[in-house]
Amino acid sequence: MNTSKPTVIILGASYAGLMACARLLHSKKPLNIIVIDGKSHFEQKIRLHETLTGQHTQTLALSPLLERRGVTFLQAYIEKLDIHNQQITLKDLPPLSYDYVIYALGSVPHQHIKGSAQFAHSLHNKQQVTSLESKIRTLAQQEGRIAVLGSGLTAIETCTELAATFPSLKISLISRQLKQTNLVEKAQSHLDKVLENYGIDRHQGTIQAISEQAVILADDQKIPFDLCLDCTGMVANPVARHSQLAVDEQGRLTVDGYLRLLGTNNVFVAGDAARSEINGELIRMSCATAMPMGAQAGINVAALINHRVLQAFNFGYFARFTSLGRKQAIVQFSDRADQSTRWVATDYLACLYKEWICKMTVAMIKWELITGLTLYFWSTSGVSTVVEPANQNR
Numbered sequence: 001m002n003t004s005k006p007t008v009i010i011l012g013a014s015y016a017g018l019m020a021c022a023r024l025l026h027s028k029k030p031l032n033i034i035v036i037d038g039k040s041h042f043e044q045k046i047r048l049h050e051t052l053t054g055q056h057t058q059t060l061a062l063s064p065l066l067e068r069r070g071v072t073f074l075q076a077y078i079e080k081l082d083i084h085n086q087q088i089t090l091k092d093l094p095p096l097s098y099d100y101v102i103y104a105l106g107s108v109p110h111q112h113i114k115g116s117a118q119f120a121h122s123l124h125n126k127q128q129v130t131s132l133e134s135k136i137r138t139l140a141q142q143e144g145r146i147a148v149l150g151s152g153l154t155a156i157e158t159c160t161e162l163a164a165t166f167p168s169l170k171i172s173l174i175s176r177q178l179k180q181t182n183l184v185e186k187a188q189s190h191l192d193k194v195l196e197n198y199g200i201d202r203h204q205g206t207i208q209a210i211s212e213q214a215v216i217l218a219d220d221q222k223i224p225f226d227l228c229l230d231c232t233g234m235v236a237n238p239v240a241r242h243s244q245l246a247v248d249e250q251g252r253l254t255v256d257g258y259l260r261l262l263g264t265n266n267v268f269v270a271g272d273a274a275r276s277e278i279n280g281e282l283i284r285m286s287c288a289t290a291m292p293m294g295a296q297a298g299i300n301v302a303a304l305i306n307h308r309v310l311q312a313f314n315f316g317y318f319a320r321f322t323s324l325g326r327k328q329a330i331v332q333f334s335d336r337a338d339q340s341t342r343w344v345a346t347d348y349l350a351c352l353y354k355e356w357i358c359k360m361t362v363a364m365i366k367w368e369l370i371t372g373l374t375l376y377f378w379s380t381s382g383v384s385t386v387v388e389p390a391n392q393n394r
């Protein structure tokens, strides 16, 4: 390895980490770029509910993809980020030193309900989800019962995908609220109709605990299951906490307007792992925000190294895409501040939109890395973001 070049280490090779790598490669100065991930392949996390039902989803082998551009890929488990000694601690490998680091370790399921870790499963990665598939297939043959917990996008996409693929399953969707906070009436009534057509049983209540065979609600009602999927939420990757870094209640690292970890000059954070605000609003964990944050983090590290001015991260929402099985979907259009508008697409058109978005995410990452061209663009908030003056020096 040529040590005269600055070493940039990217932690995590998913939506944020790979976009960061693609934009870092635009640097005029030569760099040693090392990307580290525990997996050998980029997996489409946004399609995990499809993997769960045995459908094929595209992956990208990281080593050939990155090494053709001179980037070193290291498949390893990251234990700690030591920002004082500028080192990454890896399991069973010697530590690595860096000049700059981009932390993009994303999120993990938040299995906070009592009994969840023991008796429920969640959608975490392809290997873990694939291991559940045969059990689900067997349950479908026996008209088994699956309880899906949560009211967010992951819970809705998971229970509808299961119902559409295995109509013999008896599926319960259990959550504190029946209505989605971010859908307008037309979208909500479409969702209600689709859930009803699939025969999904909806239970409203506060989940108190999960036992071996039942979900227990606060009013002591018990909903029996053969398999329980906890989709109640995500928290940021625990590596930040294990590294003794200050994190918020969701385990995220707070960044400045340039996506730089507060109090540092050479540590950037992107994707689900970052707590970032645009015009006073917290950015939500999503693939839609992870990709532009990753790109911006890569651009800003390259800017620092090339003695250019950093750019503040600017982002505007435009829609939420929810698949409801392969033949149904809802697209709830929003304004740039993520407030729902009256515009909604459903049925065939919404399926096309959603499928196109999923395909584009992986295509953008792949082709930016292969060609070195800027192919991916994102919408901005439309308002200039005011950020604190940055210390542009390392």
Ligand SMILES: Cc1cc2nc3c(=O)[nH]c(=O)nc-3n(C[C@H](O)[C@H](O)[C@H](O)COP(=O)(O)OP(=O)(O)OC[C@H]3O[C@@H](n4cnc5c(N)ncnc54)[C@H](O)[C@@H]3O)c2cc1C
Residues within 6 Å of the ligand: 011, 012, 013, 014, 015, 016, 017, 036, 037, 038, 039, 045, 046, 047, 048, 049, 076, 077, 078, 079, 104, 105, 106, 107, 108, 123, 124, 153, 154, 157, 237, 239, 270, 271, 272, 273, 285, 286, 287, 288, 289, 290, 321, 322
């Ligand atoms: C079923 C499902 C459906 C979803 N659908 C949508 C959707 O339609 N739209 C949307 O916007 N969002 C969706 N999301 C959310 C979206 O997937 C995440 O917000 C997004 O993946 C965040 O990207 P990221 O790059 O920040 O992190 P992640 O995708 O979480 O990636 C983190 C990477 O870091 C690696 N890693 C983590 N810890 C370690 C370690 N200790 N050592 C080594 N490597 C490590 C992981 O292997 C992974 O590659 C969905 C999520 C799920 C689960």
